[in-house]
Amino acid sequence: MTSGFFDLSKRAGCHNVIHLYGNIDRNFCPHCGRIYDADYILTHKPLPLCEKCGTLIHPGIALSGEMLDRRTMNRAIELISSADILLVVGTDLQSRLGSMAKYFTGDRICLINATDHYSDEAADCVCIGNIAKIMHEAYPVARSAG
Ligand SMILES: [Zn+2]
Known part of the structure; x- marks a missing residue:
């Protein structure tokens, strides 16, 4: 079981963590939006496909060149500006x-x-x-x- 394994800040006991680049435990189907954890990605070879619609699952993190989530960025900016x-x-x-x-x-x-x-x-x-x-x-x- 690897769920939560990659979330180092959570493992370190941090609270109120904002994942600017996303979370590898919240992978998603770009077609239907279904969410998959890291265990699913690691155990479905050679490519993790959506169980519901067969689309290739997108990692829950922003890949190189992709925009970061605006709401997440705004929340981080709000916290930084008030710290x-x-x-x-x-x-x-x-x-x-x-x-x-x-x-x-x-x-x-x-x-x-x-x-x-x-x-x-x-x-x-x-x-x-x-x-x-x-x-x-x-x-x-x-x-x-x-
Ligand atoms: Zn799907």
Whole structure:
């Protein structure tokens, strides 16, 4: 059973997570809209087809070149713009995700990334190095949700 396996933020115990790029456990038929979890995709070879209409199932994530869901983006922007502190982890401030920091109007942007980037100077706090180690040191009480 792999359902939920790929949702690292959920496994890490995070709440109120917005999946900007979608969720691999919510794959869908582009013809009839039926939803399929990751288990279905992994167990139906060579191609996962819709049980109802036979159409090739689309991954629940945005593929390269596809637009992100506007409602999801708007919700993320709303939360970013109302936050007091923005923690950016695993990306730089010029990336597609990191550039969303432009909507932040709060007090401090804290950036944790594996490598430095010229855009780091826009953050108030920057930690460069092993992200897992830095996060564990910053949040030592965090436990895996299993
Ligand atoms: Zn279908």
